[in-house]
Amino acid sequence: MDQIRNGWFSEIADLWPGQSFSLEVEKVLYQAKSAYQDVLVFESKNNGTVLVLDGIIQCTQKDEFSYQEMLTFLALCSHPNPRKVLIVGGGDGGVAREVVKHPMVEEVVQVEIDEKVVIASKQLLPFMAKGFDSPKLTLNICDGFEYMKNHVGEFDVIITDSSDPIGPAVNLFTENYYGLLKNALKPNGVISCQAGTVWSDFPQVKQTMENCKKHFPIVNYATSSVPSYPDGQIGYMVATLNKSLNLKKPVFRFTEKQVEELELRYYNDEIHSASFVLPNFVRKHLS
Incomplete structure (x- = not known):
């Protein structure tokens, strides 16, 4: 206040x-x-x-869909068979809203540490929190670290919808965290994480990528436009254990009918690939 x-x-x-x-x-x-x-x-x-x-x-409310859709579908549409998904964080329900739209997803588990965020979102952000209403979803109010320690090799895709690297989210950008993600994935699994912006916090982006590369053989950085975020842009780190998978090319493609029915307002096949095209100064320093 x-x-x-x-x-x-x-x-x-x-x-x-x-x-x-x-x-x-x-x-x-x-x-x-x-x-x-x-x-x-x-x-x-x-x-x-x-x-x-x-x-x-x-x-x-004006621009949240860009972030929610990209964080979700860059990972889900890169995986050939994303049946079981884990969401870490995302207490506003936005990522859950998008994950359950994917026709191949059968089961979604979400772990959120702060119940007050969930309560506030259900009351005041129903356009996002409706994701909690899906029968595909099981919501757990708990520590994501502890949950993953006890659930090894279970998930096809893990999506980390974290706040920025301060406060309770700081540990979600560490090398240890990416080790936990790796262990919780099935073979050839895919992850997607909020990864900051190169315009305001390039050292943090670079360090986050390096932390992830210690556990994942394929790690890529993508961006999308979100006007209410710092500098109007946000980054996504997408990684996989599958060395033969090209994360920049979606293996699942929504039909035009699905795009309309599922109310996808930002993500599409072309955006998927284009989001990984980076300016020269970013490519140079993240390579």
Whole structure:
């Protein structure tokens, strides 16, 4: 709440010093301090409902679909048979909403550490939290690290929908975490993780990629446009244990009818491949 001044919320964080992103606030809908973080939900003037954790915007109603769809389908559509999926984090329900759309997915397990985020999202972000209503989904309020330690070799795809590397999410960017992901996957499994932006936090992106490469033979970085995130862009780290798999080419392709019926607003086959095309300075330093 101390980041709201004169009717404007301003995202100010050490992760991107010297810059700020602001939204005009119509009404504060929810404020709470959980055991892990500060949770804030407000109605903005132009971006709809906004979820903020520890002072950092997690999603806005206007543009959340870009992030949710890309984080989900870059992984699911790269796997030839994604029957069982694990979601780590994603307490707003957005990734769950997208995962259950994939016609080959039969079972989804989600582990979220902060129940207050789930409660707030169900009440105030129903357009995202409807993902929790699917019969395919089992939601567990627990520590994702501990869960994966006890579930080895179970999942075809694991999607990590984390906040930025501060607070409770900091451990989701470490080498140890990617080791846990590897062990929880079936042979030839695929992962997808939020991986930051090269414009504001290139060293963190590079370190995250290096941490993952210690456990996965194929690791790629993709991007999409999300105007309410720092610099208007977010990155995705997609990796696989299958050395013969080309993550940049989807093996599953939605038909035009499916795109309409499933209400895919950002992801398509061309976007999948194009998202891995990187500027020269990024290719050079991530290679």
